[in-house]
Amino acid sequence: SQQGEEDPQALSIQEGENATMNCSYKTSINNLQWYRQNSGRGLVHLILIRSNEREKHSGRLRVTLDTSKKSSSLLITASRAADTASYFCATDYRGGSEKLVFGKGTKLTVNP
Amino acid sequence: GAVVSQHPSWVICKSGTSVKIECRSLDFQATTMFWYRQFPKQSLMLMATSNEGSKATYEQGVEKDKFLINHASLTLSTLTVTSAHPEDSSFYICSARVLAGARGEQFFGPGTRLTVL
Numbered sequence: 001s002q003q004g005e006e007d008p009q010a011l012s013i014q015e016g017e018n019a020t021m022n023c024s025y026k027t028s029i030n031n032l033q034w035y036r037q038n039s040g041r042g043l044v045h046l047i048l049i050r051s052n053e054r055e056k057h058s059g060r061l062r063v064t065l066d067t068s069k070k071s072s073s074l075l076i077t078a079s080r081a082a083d084t085a086s087y088f089c090a091t092d093y094r095g096g097s098e099k100l101v102f103g104k105g106t107k108l109t110v111n112p
Numbered sequence: 113g114a115v116v117s118q119h120p121s122w123v124i125c126k127s128g129t130s131v132k133i134e135c136r137s138l139d140f141q142a143t144t145m146f147w148y149r150q151f152p153k154q155s156l157m158l159m160a161t162s163n164e165g166s167k168a169t170y171e172q173g174v175e176k177d178k179f180l181i182n183h184a185s186l187t188l189s190t191l192t193v194t195s196a197h198p199e200d201s202s203f204y205i206c207s208a209r210v211l212a213g214a215r216g217e218q219f220f221g222p223g224t225r226l227t228v229l
Contacts (some may be wrong), residue, residue, distance in 0.1 A: 035220075
């Protein structure tokens with residue numbers, strides 16, 4: 001299976017703290033994306049990072065990519081209760097047909 | 113921009129009936145749409161890739177006769193779950209590939225929750 005893995009599976013923090021989620025994948029990629037999903041809802045695209053990029057920022061989000069380790073991390077700084085959601089990484093594998101392979105996700109709970 | 117809608121947002125049906133789910137790109141054209149299913153507390157699993165004007169490409173293990181996909185226009189793809197059974201109960205999500213967008217960039221619909229009694 002090409003499915004990636006996220007860790008931790010679940011993360012519970014206090015408002016204001018930073019949250020770090022990791023994603024590992026198995027083969028070479030064109031890009032890696034992070035999505036957020038509130039319970040029972042659709043996915044919201046957060047960030048796309050290409051294979052030749054190492055770091056990307058968007059507001060309170062920071063994504064890193066280490067292609068040598070086949071891993072990525074998503075950092076949410078100064079978390080808020082509204083950040084409570086599941087976060088998934090998704091990879092577009094090189095040589096593939098542009099379909100995305102999703103990781104298992106990290107369920108983040110930010111306590112007020 | 114890049115809004116994808118799904119209809120219905122939820123549906124309850126009896127075992128043995130067929131259910132059609134629509135996925136529309138509202139403000140852009142999508143030559144390719146993707147259909148995923150998601151079981152509770154699990155990740156999204158790709159079911160099929162839907163290409164406008166041609167047959168869908170199904171992932172291994174997905175029954176093409178059970179999950180009929182039609183991508184009749186650049187803004188609409190439909191998924192029909194035929195002869196639905198309780199094990200088909202799931203959250204179905206579609207996404208659309210922007211025609212001139214970056215590789216791998218997909219926009220997701222809000223999902224359809226199917227419950228088969």
